[in-house]
Amino acid sequence: MERAGAVGTPDQETEPLLQLVGISKRFTGALALDRVDLDVRAGELHVLFGENGAGKSTLINVISGTFLPDVGSFRFGGEDIRHLTPQRARAIGISPVFQEFSLVPTLTVEENLFLGRELSTGGVLRAGDMRKRARALIDELGFDLEPAARVDNLSRAHQQMAEIAKALLGKVRLLILDEPTASLTERETGRLFELIAKLKQQGVGIIYVSHRMREIRALADRVTVLRDGRYIRTLDAALVTDLELVELMTGRKIDVLFPTIPHAPGKVAVAVENLSVGEGIVSDVNFHARAGEITGIAGLVGCGKSELVRAIYGLEPVTGGSIRLHGMPYEATSPRASLRKGVAYFPANRAAEGLALTRPIRENVSMTALDLKRFVSFGMLRQGAERLLINPIMKQLNLRPPNIERPVGNLSGGNRQKVMLGRALTRDLTIFLFDEPSVGIDVGAKVEVYEFMKRLVEAGAAVIVVSSELPEVLALSNRLYVMHNGKIAAELEGAAKTEQNVLSKFFTDHLAEAAA
C-alpha cells in the first residue's frame, strides 16, 4: 500500500489537511448546508455529529466530490480545490466509505476493489497481480474476507469490510467513514478500531460519522456538531460531556407551530403482536394504536419503523406474529383489502409510490376508491359524480389553484401531499398510517397537514405517524414508540415523552455503558 508519507502526530501549527470555510449547498428550495466550516488535520479523527437531516451526508458528499458546493472555500493539502469530481477526489487521496454500498453485487470482492482502476497491460487485465494486491490489503486489514467471493454472496458485515478495503486501496490521505460499524460485529468493530489507529499514525485524516456515543468516546479527537444544515461548534472530544453533545445536537428549533391535538383515546384500533417483517427488519414488535389519538413511531432511518406500518397495510410480507384491527384478526393481503377494512397508508416517497404524475389531480384522488359504488357502477366510471365529489374535497384542503384537471406533476410538494390527503376523504376509513408526512413540503403546507390530522383525530380516527423528524412526532403524538434496530426500544407517554428520552433510546446501549 502506498499511503501519504507525512509521518507523526497531528501537527497543530501547519495548515490542516482539509479546510472548508462557509460551505453552502441548496437543493431545489431547501438549504441543505448553510455556511458550514470544517477543518480536519492530518492524523486526526474528526467526528461529525448531528440528527438526521442535519447536513452530515450532504457535507461528506461535498467533500468526496459528489455534490459541488454553491459557495464557500475548499482547501485540501494546502491547495484550493474547485470543480471536484468523485474521480478527482479519489485521485488526490479523498476516500469515502458510504452507508449505501458502492459495490457491484455480481462481481467478486477483488473485482470491486479495482473497479474503474483495473491493472492492465495493453488492455489485458493482470488478474494475478490484482489478486495478490487484494489479498495483501485484506490481510493487512485483518479482515476475514475472501477476495474471490462474489459480493452478493457476502453478509452485510462482509460487504462493509469490502467497502472499507476498497476505500483503502491506493493512496489515502483523508478517509471518510459514514456509520461504519452499523453492521459490524463486536470483534470486527475492534479490528476496524485498530486499523483506524494505524491509519492515524500514518498521518491519514479521518472524518467519522456516528450516532454511537461509545465510539465517539473511544476514537474522536475533535467533534463538529451540525444542526439543520448549520455549523454549531467544534469541540475537543476530551473536554465535552455526552449530555452537552446531545444538547448541542438537538438545540431548540425555531420550527412550525404544531396544533394542539385534543387526544381522546378510545378503543384499540390497531394491535400488533410479536410482528416480524423480513429478515430481522422488524422483529417481535408489540404495539397498539387507539381511536381518537395520534400514536407516534420515532426512530433513525432504517430502524424498521416504516416497514412496520407498511406491513399493516399489506405492502411488506409478514414473517411472524399477528395484526388485529378493531379487535378482529387481520391478515394484510393487499392494499385494496386493507382499504376495505378502513386502513389508509400515505407513503413517504410520494413521487415513487403515491402519484401518477402525468394524470390529473381528480384521477389521483379517486385512485384508492375505484371499487366503490359512488365512483363506479357496473365497471363504468361515474365521472360526473367523481367531479362533484372531488372538487369540494380539494377545495376543503386548500388546493391552489383549485383546478382538479391539472396533472399532479405540475404541483408543489405541499399540493401533492394534499392530493394524497384528498384520498382519505373519498371513502370511509378509520385507521390512517402516515409515513414521514412532512418530507419535502414547505412550512405552510406542513401546518395544513397537521391540522388535517387533528381533524381526523377529532372525528375519532386512529392516526399513526411514523417520522424521523423528532419535534414532529413529539408534538403530534399522544403516545410515542421509539424503534431501534427493528425492535421497540421504548413506549413514552405524558411527561416521559421528551426529546432527551427519545434520543437516549436511539443510543440505548452506548449511553448505558458510558454511564457505567
Place this chain on the structure above:
Amino acid sequence: MADLAPALALAETSARSRWREQLWQWALPIALVVLFLAFATADSRVFSPANLLNIAQQTSYVALFAMAQAVVIITRGFDLSLGPAVSMVSVGAAVAMTAAVTNGSDPVSVLFIGLIAGLALGAATGLFNGVVIALLGVSPFVATLGSYNIAIGIATTLSAGKPVQGMPDLFSTLLYRGNVFGVPAAIVITVIVGVILHVALTRTVFGRSLYIVGTNPRAAAVAGIPVRRVLVCAYALCSSLAALGALMLTARTGSGEPNLGGSLSLQAIAAAVVGGTSLAGGRGGVGTAVLGALFVTVLSNGMNLTRIDGYVQMVVLGAIIIVGVVLDRARLGTR
C-alpha cells in the same frame, strides 16, 4: 372557450409548454397532409375515389391492430406475438370451419364455430402472455418473443404449412364483401370496435386502471389497484382484438394462411407509436392508434403507387418506429 379563468391563472411557463404540446398534437396530422399531397403530385391515381376507399379499408385493418397494441403499450408493454397470433387464429378458425363443413351442418353454425374458435384462440394467447408477464414477472419483450415462436409453430403445424381452404362463403360475405350503405365491412367493424374501445379506455374502471398502471405501477399497487389482474386483462384484450383482425384478413384472402401475420407485430407497434402512443406508458388511445395507422397506410400506399420496392418499404417502416420513439422522448422532455 367557455372557461378562460383557469387558463389565465396559469403561469407563463406552463402556457408555453401547453403551446408546445399543442404543436406536438398537430405535428402528425400536418405531416400526414404533406405526405398525402406529395404522393398525389407524384402520381395522380393517389387522389382517385377508388384509391381513397382502398386507403380507408387498408387503414381499418392496421388501425385495429394498432389499437390492440395501444392497449398494452399504455401499460408500458407491447406484444411482439401479435403477427404470429394472427396467423395462428387464421389457420385455427379455418381448420375449425372446414371440419364443421364436412359434418354437413348449416353455414350459420359453421360461421359461429369459426368466429368462436378464432376469438378463443386469440384470448388464450393473450391470457398466456398476460399470465407470464404479470404473474411470473417476465418482461413483455421476452414473454411475447417466446409466444411469437410458439404461435408460429402452432400455425404451421395446424396447417401443415399450406393454406387451409373450404370455408363457407358466408364468412367472407360477413367480414369482407359485405357492406352497410356502401361502406365496406372492414371499415364498419373497425369503427364499431374503435368506439367501444374508446369508451372502455376513457369511461371504465379498467381503462382508468390501465393508464394509472402504465404511468406509475408502484403507486397503482399502493393505491389498491389490482395491477396484475389489469395487466392480464390488457394482454387478453390485445390478443382478442388481434384475433378479430385476423378473422377479417382471413375473410379477405378466403383461406387460413400460416403466414398471414408476417410483419404485422412491428407494423402495429409502429403505427401506435408514430401516432403518439408512448412506449413509456400511460399515454395514447384509440385516437393515436387510428392516426398512426392512417399515416403508415398512406405512406405504404403512396410507396406502392410510386413503385418503391417492397424491401425498401421495410426499411422505412423500421425507421418509422425509431423516429416515433425519438419524437416521443423529445415530447416527454418538453414537459
